[in-house]
Amino acid sequence: MIAYGILLWHLSMAALLLLVQALSSRLGRAMRDDIGDLTLFTWAATLVGLAGLLHAAALFWTPCSAIASFIGLSGAVLAARAGWKTWGWLAAELRRGR
Secondary structure, X not given: OHHHHHHHXXXXXXXXXXXXXXXXXXXXXXXXXXXXXXXXXXXXXXXXXXHHHHHHHOOOOOOHHHHHHHHHHHHHHHHHHHHHHHHOHHHHHHHHHO
């Protein structure tokens, strides 16, 4: 039961990454600005979703747990990089506004 919860959590995080990608694309078009490589969000969502599937498969083959942790961490790092490249300007803008 816990493995299915982990699977659903990973799939929902992947869906949220795709939502952020769609919002970032719309923001970039509205601002007519180059906001970075948005395909990084797609790759990150794929890795996070795959990690969820491997966590569920770890019930049947134990080494999947270690592989899933590595893939999930890679997806999280890629998502953080994509988020910083896309939304990094927001921190400077907020500091400047004070």
